[in-house]
Amino acid sequence: MTVHPSLAIRTIETPSLGDRSYLVHDGDVAFVVDPQRDIDRVLALLRTEAVRLTHVFETHIHNDYVTGGLALARATGATYLVNADDEVSFERTAVHDGDTIRIGERMRLRAIHTPGHTYTHLSYALTDDDRPVAVFTGGSLLYGATGRPDLLGPEHTDALVHHQHHSAHKLARALPDETRIFPTHGFGSFCSATQSEATESTIGQEKRTNPVLTQDEEEYVRDLLDALDVWPAYYAQMAPANAAGPGAPDLSLPRLADAVELRRRIEGGEWVVDLRTRTAFAAGHAPGTLNFGLDGSFATYLGWLISWGTPVTLLGDTAADVAQAQRELVRIGIDRPAAHATGGPDRWSPHAPVSFPTATFADLDLVRHHRDVVVLDVRRTDEHRAARIEGAVNIPIHELPQRVPDVPSGEVWVHCAAGYRASIAASFLHAAGRTLVAVDDTFENAAKTGLHLVGPDA
Structure with a gap:
């Protein structure tokens, strides 16, 4: 042998x-599962590993990012495999449930229909010389969780959540306990129904710990549906883009804008986005700019809040910061920023930089003894209901751009769970002329002050 x-x-x-993508090889040939839009990362890894890409697989038509699968296949000459039942407008190799694809001399990948995240979802079980070694589960069986079943619309949620339970059990029956699991979602993605801290797992581990495999079907369905909350609005744009067959992105820097042009864009209703940290933004920024820092979930929140199609201009300390932001934006289908500028707020406006104060929850506790202030909580509704400052107004961050007029009059102290969303909110409020303080603190610290918290988790 x-x-x-x-x-x-x-x-x-x-x-x-x-999210995660995967490159698998035997030292000679390779395949990739669920590549992201910026395929240069995959091409660089292929060069590092000194292997030849022969196949690119999609587990499903993705709802949270724009795929790089078609562009990667075209760039390398690899075969592009997509479920035969997915309606797409490009040529691909159609895959059916039960198909086995041979890759090189040793690797075999078997397609397993695992509906639940979508109706046409496929998982791929990998064998090495007929020995099961791994399964790539996309948005089906995740680490301690499953992919959410509600992204195709409420009319499909009930059917899909039951499919998800059946699919997880199908995988558990079909594969040995030692089979390693490699999901695409579940590492902070809103495509995961719930979140887990796990970074690796096996079929056997999931049998012992994953609710979809430890609970009966009705209990799993009830608990999962109760836990579902909102998902980013830009998700609605992803499946159509992926079904159309996105090409490779243009990651070259957009045109350079001066202060006069930036002001004109702001006054025209465009988004001029400051990529710096919330601390730097609060200390001084160009009037009317919005803060989506690169140090947080930049693309998720920008894509969630923006009216789709609104021109975006990027402001960064350096061209490298702008390039990083571009890379993140092309992953969600925002391909070409209108312009960019670097250097700092002194160079980004004909007017002097403006600022607003930051504070802690302890500061908020002290100030409420002296004067009335508006406490604005921009966390999601489920977070607010679980534990909140008594009297706080809840406008979730994804609703705020349309609801700035709903913020009560007066001095606003805006908070979230850790400071990132509060800074986004503060930038919108400051651009609207409101007097505010951004609470740059973790919500856990609120309980250590004299602030009165209410809610089941308070």
Whole structure:
């Protein structure tokens, strides 16, 4: 018997979206599962590993990012495999439930229909010389969770959540306990029904710990549906883009804008986005600019809040910051910023930079003893209901751009769970002329002050 070295399974992380892609090879040929839009990362890894890409697989038509699958296949000459039942407008190799694809001399990938996240979702079970070693589960069976079943619309949620339960059990029956699981979602992605801290797992581990495999069907369905909350608005744009067959992105820097042009864009209702940290933004920024820092979930929140199609101009300390922001934006289908500028707020406006104060929850506790202030909580509704400052007004961050007039009059102290969303909110309020303080603190610290918290988790 010939003894082979282990297959190499390389993870390509996209932490800003909470997703993973995978490159697998035997030392000679490789395949990729669920590549992101910026395929240069995959091409670089292929060069590093010194292997040839022959196949690109999609587990499903994605709802949280624009795929790089078609562009990667075209760039490398690889075969592009998509479920035969997915309606797409490009040529691909159609895959059916039960198909086995041979890759090189050793690797075999078997398609398993696992509906639940979508109706046409496929998982791919990998064998090495007929020995099961891994399964790529996309948005089906995740680490301690499953993909959410509500992204196709409420009329499909009930059917899909039951499918999800059946699919997880199908995988658990079909594969040995030692089979390693490699999901695409579940690392902070809103495509996961619930979140887990796990970074690796096996079929056996999930049988012991994952609610979809430990609960009966009705209990799982009830608990999962009760836990579902809102998802980013830009998700509605992703499936149509992926079904159309997105090409490779243009990551070259957009045109350079001066202060006069930036002011004109702001006054014209466009978004001029400051990529710096919330601390830097609060200390001084160009009037009317919005703060989506690169140090947080930049693309998720910008894509969630923006009216789709609104021109975006990017402001960064350096061209590298702008390039990073571009990379994150093309992953969600915002392909070409209108312009960019670098250097700092002194160079971004004909007017002097403006600022607003930041504070802690302890500061908020003290100030409420001296004067009335509006406490604005921009966390999601479920977070607010679980534990909140008594008297706080809740306008979730994804609703705020349309609801700034709903913020009560007076001095506003805006908070979230850790400061990032509060800074986004503060930038909208400051641009609207409101007097405010941004609470840059973790919500856990609110309980350590004299602030009165209410709610079941308070």
